[in-house]
Amino acid sequence: MMKRAVLALADGTTFEGRAIGASGETVGEVVFNTSMTGYQEILTDPSYVGQIVTMAYPEMGNVGANPGDQESQKPHAVGMVVRNSSEQHSNWRAQETLDAYLKRHGIVGIEGIDTRRLVRHVRTHGAQMGVISTEGHSPNALVERARTARGMEGLDLATGVSTHEPYLFTTPTPNLLGEPERPAPELRFDVVAYDYGLKRSMLHFLVDVGCRVKVVPAGTTAEAVLAEKPHGIFLANGPGDPAAVKGADKVVASLLGKVPVFGICLGHQILALALGGRTYKMKFGHRGANQPVKDLTTGKVEITSQNHGFAVDDASVKGKAVVSHINLNDGTVEGLVVPDARAFSVQYHPEASPGPHDARYLFSRFAKLMAGE
Numbered sequence: 001m002m003k004r005a006v007l008a009l010a011d012g013t014t015f016e017g018r019a020i021g022a023s024g025e026t027v028g029e030v031v032f033n034t035s036m037t038g039y040q041e042i043l044t045d046p047s048y049v050g051q052i053v054t055m056a057y058p059e060m061g062n063v064g065a066n067p068g069d070q071e072s073q074k075p076h077a078v079g080m081v082v083r084n085s086s087e088q089h090s091n092w093r094a095q096e097t098l099d100a101y102l103k104r105h106g107i108v109g110i111e112g113i114d115t116r117r118l119v120r121h122v123r124t125h126g127a128q129m130g131v132i133s134t135e136g137h138s139p140n141a142l143v144e145r146a147r148t149a150r151g152m153e154g155l156d157l158a159t160g161v162s163t164h165e166p167y168l169f170t171t172p173t174p175n176l177l178g179e180p181e182r183p184a185p186e187l188r189f190d191v192v193a194y195d196y197g198l199k200r201s202m203l204h205f206l207v208d209v210g211c212r213v214k215v216v217p218a219g220t221t222a223e224a225v226l227a228e229k230p231h232g233i234f235l236a237n238g239p240g241d242p243a244a245v246k247g248a249d250k251v252v253a254s255l256l257g258k259v260p261v262f263g264i265c266l267g268h269q270i271l272a273l274a275l276g277g278r279t280y281k282m283k284f285g286h287r288g289a290n291q292p293v294k295d296l297t298t299g300k301v302e303i304t305s306q307n308h309g310f311a312v313d314d315a316s317v318k319g320k321a322v323v324s325h326i327n328l329n330d331g332t333v334e335g336l337v338v339p340d341a342r343a344f345s346v347q348y349h350p351e352a353s354p355g356p357h358d359a360r361y362l363f364s365r366f367a368k369l370m371a372g373e
């Protein structure tokens with residue numbers, strides 16, 4: 001007998017379904033991701049801290065879970081909503097089912113609800129706090145719990161998931177798919193990476209273009225970083241409100257102009273704040289692997305992987321940076337270039353994981369910037 005679970009949203013909407021993963025109750029911001037694959041990379045992306053992820057595509061769990069698809073040590077999403085979680089998995093790399101994986105990590109989930117209705121509801125009414133519970137409480141009590149839960153705005157979640165100690169990372173992308181072996185990259189650049197909640201694939205991609213990466217805690221001072229005499233500084237992705245990450249804007253402001261800087265997602269937002277720009281909370285954000293982005297310098301369109309709920313205010317960066325990329329769905333800022341400071345950033349995820357690799361060239365662009373080309 002499957003256990004019953006309820007999803008309740010702060011605005012009073014409730015869904016009844018079956019429990020998957022751990023038993024219990026979880027509270028988070030209910031968001032949706034439109035990727036057809038990559039649920040394990042999504043769950044383990046630290047940018048999902050505090051969020052309950054709804055997968056818009058109906059079939060999940062078909063390829064199970066495996067150690068190679070971890071983007072960090074454990075899932076960071078606080079809950080999962082799917083239409084159908086496959087009881088069987090079929091993949092040569094799989095070691096367990098999605099359900100077993102969620103159970104092992106204590107993640108509460110719900111399946112068997114009309115996820116199309118939920119996604120359309122979030123699109124219309126916006127991302128909002130929600131509760132998944134398997135405890136048999138009345139839906140009304142759960143709505144009340146969701147209604148009184150603290151939202152994402154003003155929350156510094158990045159500092160909480162950042163590494164406590166600096167560490168060196170020099171491992172290229174593992175050859176998981178048995179492709180022809182490539183020669184090991186020559187590590188020509190020393191890069192300091194600010195860990196606001198980074199995804200492992202970003203580090204692999206930096207190594208692939210010749211970086212020896214020293215990962216440092218989010219609160220590391222500009223002086224400590226400059227003392228390392230790095231060729232470049234990388235600002236990672238991360239959870240929560242960019243404007244709430246303690247001191248990050250000031251630190252990045254004092255690094256700008258001294259060393260080339262490359263930022264992704266939260267790192268992009270922090271770069272904008274360091275320039276004196278503003279960020280704002282979007283209605284429901286961009287999460288998926290098919291977001292069209294236009295590179296305004298070349299006119300080319302890239303299909304990109306995304307996961308963000310905040311964005312950079314276009315007008316706030318006028319005269320401070322050049323908007324290099326825009327989202328073709330809603331015209332929001334997707335990339336910035338600060339030519340005088342040899343700094344650039346993107347709101348989307350060139351490392352994909354999951355998603356298309358159209359934007360992988362940005363890692364080489366960073367290497368070229370550091371090489372002075």
Ligand SMILES: NC(=O)CC[C@H](N)C(=O)O
Nearest residue numbers: 237238240265266309310
């Ligand atoms: N993936 C990210 O870095 C997300 C950045 C930020 N937490 C947002 O939601 O906009």
